Amino acid sequence: MDQVPPEILLHIFEFLDGPAPSEISLHDQPSDNMLHAESDESRPLKTVSLVNKTWRALVLPSLFRHVLWRPKISSLSAFTLNPIPLLRFIEENRLDHSLVSFTLLINFFDLEADAYMITPKVRPSDLEWLWDQIFSVIDPLRFTIIARPTTLAALLSRMLFLVDAWSFDIPYHILSLARTERDPPGKVLPNEHIKTAESSAADRSAAAINYAARPRKPPTCPLFTVRPWTSLLLNEGSSIKVYRTYEFFLRRPPSILGALLGCEEPPNDTPLIPPSVVDFNYIAIFPLASHFETLLQNLPKVERLFVQLTPKPNNGILEDEEEMRQIDPGDLWMERNTSYSFLMRELTFMPDPQGNWATLRVFESGDAADKEAWEMAVQVLIRNGTKGWKVERDGVFVNDAEGEDDPGDGSQVNGHHGAPANAPERRFLEP
Structure with a gap:
């Protein structure tokens, strides 16, 4: 094998490569071991x-295309100005250009935050320096955070409603930002938050003082503008446990959804989602309809919306006796059906030409495996004769708003398996 040219070896190694767990597991139930490989x-x-060293040098860029960082910290205050060893390794081995995705998994438990139902305390200046350290070295196409809801809110410098958190018992959420391509080399990103790793201590001290002098309303989190992200995914996991409580429908989950949309009380009244995001993906397992309606009423101006509200067919959560203890399955499906009825109402209602729903061109459901529910959704569109919407394939509606006028007989909603003649150009990431 030592006589085989490096080009041939690299070609052979390509056949050993496969999708990273972070690429195929974002729709699964969030956990701290969801990206763990079972064996070598x-x-x-x-x-x-x-x-050997030769093979390692050849395969190293492919080996670190998808990076999972699990910092060993006891609190978020540990994110200080100290250099991050992982980033130093990436720089020394010149892996920054080959890196495609970066996943930050924080699995520490803040005992004080959990006991008093508060978000962990962390200085905004420390978090800004964290994002600066990371993105001054790497330029990923996807950046993902897996963390407890309280930790995630603290990382975004936002507050979290935790009065009812005990009844949900949701250990982890996933927030993932992505884009389809990198910026051309040498392009200066229009972001005042970006700094180089060589920023002086005086500059950092001045930034901390400026933060203290600013108004109470926090600035937009640098994470959302440090790159021109075009897609956002939020996976809030399972809400099944709340259905064990009395009047579960009045509960409010520990969620950053309202903070992302900017539809809550200060400091969560400033939207975090930048205008560059045109693809929104929301995943949850039987969320409360009242919570899901928050997204529908405050949907940002996007062109594609993906929604998944039930577990995957092979999930097994509905067959787990312990998970379903003291739960009426009818309540789960009732909330799911109510959520979709709210969604179909928004889709079929003639949107305000200046409203957020008017920009939507593609709706995809991750629950199309439920054939009966999907057929009901199709019939709603047919019955209402909604102009522009067509069925591209099972689980996907497309809106050809600039196509031919609707003849009024519902014939535009057809073709369960074929793409419409004037389907809009696709420029979205796969969910």
Whole structure:
């Protein structure tokens, strides 16, 4: 094998590569081990890198295309100005250009925050420096955070409603930002928050003082503008446990959804989602309809909306006796049906030409495996004769708002498996 040219070896190694867990698991139930490989057999590239130094040098860029960082910290205040060893390793081995996705998984438990139902305390200046450190080194196409709801809110410098958090018992949420392509080399990003790793201590001290002198209304989190993200995914996991409580429909989950949309009381009244985001993905397992309606009433101006409100067919959560203890399955499906009725109301109602729903061109449901529910949704569109909307395939509606006028007989809503003749151009990420 030592006589095989490096180009041939690299071509062979390409066949050993596969999708990273972070690419295929974003719709699964969030957990701290969801991206953990079970054995070295499922990580052939890592095994190849252990053969010898030559093979390791060849495979290293592919091995670190998808990076998972699990910082060992006891509190968010540990994110200080100290250099991050992982970033130093990426720089020394020149892996920054080959890196495609970066996942930050924080699994520490803040005992004080949990006991008193508050978001962990952290200085905004420390978090700004964290984002600056990361993005001054890497330029990923996807950046993902897996953390407890309280931790996630603290990372975004926002507050969280935690009065009813005990009844949901949701351990982790996922927030993922992505884009389809990188900026051309040498382009200066229009973001005042970006700094280089060589920023002086005096500059950082001045920034901290400026933060203290600013009004109470916090600035937009630098994470959302540090790159021109075009897609956002929020996975809030399972809300099944809340259905065990009395009058569950009055509960409010520990969620950053309202903070992302900017539809809550200060400091959560400033939207975090930048205008560059045209693709919104919301995943949850049987969320309360009242919570889901928050998204529908405050949907940002996007062109594609993906929604998944039930577990995947192979999830097994509905067959878990312990998980379903003291829960009436009828309540779960009632909330799911109510959520979709709210959504179909928004889709079929003639939108305000200047409203947020008017920009929507594609709606995709992650629950199309429920054939009966999907057929009901199709019939709603047919019955209402909504102008522009068509069925591209199972689970996908497209709106050809600039196409031919609707003849008024519902014939525009057809073709369960074929794409419409004037389907809009696709420029979205796969969910």
